[in-house]
Amino acid sequence: MAANHEINPGDTTMATKAMKNATKKTTKPAAKTTGKMSQVDAALKVLAEARKPMNCKAMVEAMGTKGYWRSPGGKTPAATLYAAILKDITTKGKQARFKKVDRGQFARSG
Numbered sequence: 001m002a003a004n005h006e007i008n009p010g011d012t013t014m015a016t017k018a019m020k021n022a023t024k025k026t027t028k029p030a031a032k033t034t035g036k037m038s039q040v041d042a043a044l045k046v047l048a049e050a051r052k053p054m055n056c057k058a059m060v061e062a063m064g065t066k067g068y069w070r071s072p073g074g075k076t077p078a079a080t081l082y083a084a085i086l087k088d089i090t091t092k093g094k095q096a097r098f099k100k101v102d103r104g105q106f107a108r109s110g
Contacts, residue, residue: 039077040084042069044097044108053105056082 037045042063047054050062056078063069071077085106089096099109 037068039063039069039081040088040097043081043085043106047098047106047108053101053107055104056085056106059106 043056043059045068046059046062046066054062060071060077060081064071074080082104085098086100088098089100096109098106101107
């Protein structure tokens with residue numbers, strides 16, 4: 001007697017679930033391979049080289065001067081950087097890469 005391998009739409013057997021799961025995309029997004037640094041990574045590099053706290057406007061200027069990162073046409077890159085740094089501090093807590101040392105002044109943590 002031959003087995004019937006039809007899948008019924010209402011069937012919730014383990015085999016059906018396994019087939020549905022097998023079709024789901026389980027790969028992680030590919031890492032950036034363009035060689036360009038993100039704004040936050042460039043800010044970390046600038047702060048490490050400066051070895052002193054800086055404000056976001058000064059960091060953006062230094063990133064551009066050193067060729068680490070350039071704004072892709074945004075009007076307020078310093079404000080964008082400020083928001084990204086604050087998000088890093090609030091979401092990562094003690095593992096944050098930045099620390100706020102004074103009003104508008106940031107340094108690398110650790």
